[in-house]
Amino acid sequence: MLRRGFGGFAYQHIAVQLGIRNAAIHYHFPSKDDLGVALVQRYRGGFHAWVADLPSGWSSWQTLRAYFETYGRYLQGEACRLCPGGALAAEFETLPEPMRHEVRLLMRDIHQWLSDTLETGRREGVLRFQGQPSDKAIELAAALQGGLQTARLIGTQRFYQLLDQLALELTGETPACDAGAMP
Template identity: 60%
Template sequence: MLETLVKDRLRLRPRRDTREEILNTAEELLQRRGYNAFSYQHIAVQLGIRNAAIHYHFPGKEDLGVALVRRFRQRFRDWAESVAGQGDAWSRLTAFFETYIAYLAATDMRICPVGVLGSEFGVIPEPMRHEARLLMRENYEWLAETLQAGRDEGSLQFPGEARSKAVEVGAALQGGLQIARMAGPQRFHQVLEQLGLELRGGASGRN
C-alpha cells in the first residue's frame, strides 16, 4: 500500500523541465553579466544540478548561446504578432517601449537582448553573431514599418526615412537603459518623454 502511494505521488509530481530551467537561468545571467561573465558552473550552482546535466542539453556554451538568441527572436516574433493590428502605430510603439520599461523595472536591472549582444558582439562566437544580427534586423524592421505606418496614418511625425528613425529610436532605448543603471529609472523615462515629443509633437508627452 505504501509503495503504491509513493509511486502515485511520483507520477503526479510535475516533471522538471531542466532544459527550460537552464535557458531561463542563462538568460538572466546573460542580461545581467554578459555572455563571457558566466559559466556552466554558475548555472549548475543556481539550479542545484551537475554540469553534466547542462552539457546533455547544450554540449558547448556556444550551443547554449545560440539557443538563447533564437529564443529571443521567437519571443519577439510572438510579441509582434500579438500587437499587430492593435490600435494605431503610436499605440504599438508605446507597447514596444513598455517591453523596455519591464527590463528597467526588474530588480536585477537587465539589459535588453539586442543591447547586451551588441555590447559583446566582438567576443561572442560567430554562430551567436549570426543570430544576433537577425534579432537586431527583425527589431529594426518592425520599428521602421511601425514608424512608416504611423506617418502614413498621421499618428506619428518625423523627418527623414523611417529606417533611419528606427535606428535612432532603438539606439535611444538601449542607451537609455544603460544610463538608467547608473543614474536611476527617471533618466530612461526622460528618454521616452523626449521620443514622444519628437514623434507626436507637443501633445505626445501627455498621451
C-alpha cells in the same frame, strides 16, 4: 546573460539558480556557444510572437508605446537587465560566429518592424518625425538600447524620462503612457 553579458555569466550561475550541477547543463547544451545561439533564437522568436500578438485594432503609436514598455520591463525587479540586442552588440567582437549570425538576424527584424511601424504611423498622421523611417528606426533602437545600459549608472528614473522624451518627439505632445510614473 542580460545582466552580465554572454562572456560574463558562467554555467555555475545557472546551476546554482536551478539547484543542479553544471554538468547537467552540458547535457542539454553541449557547448556554451550552443546555449548562446539557443538564447538568441529564443529572443528572436519571442519578438516575433510579441509582434504577432499585437491587437489588430491598435494604432502605430499604441504598438510603439507597447514596445517602449517592454524596455521598461527590463528594469523591473532588482535585476536591471539589458535588452538582448544591447547586451550582445556590445560584446559582438568576442562572440562566436554562430551567435553573431543570430544577433544580426534579431537586429534586422527589430529594425525592419520599427521602420514599418514608423512609416505607417507617419502616413496615418499619428506619428511625426523627420527623415527616412529606416534611419529613424535605427535612431530609436539605438537610443533605447543605449539608454537601458546607461540606466544602471544614472538610475532607472532617468530611463523613464528618456522614454517620455522619445514619446514627446514622436507625438508632439506629453506622452499618454506617462512613462515617468512607471515603477
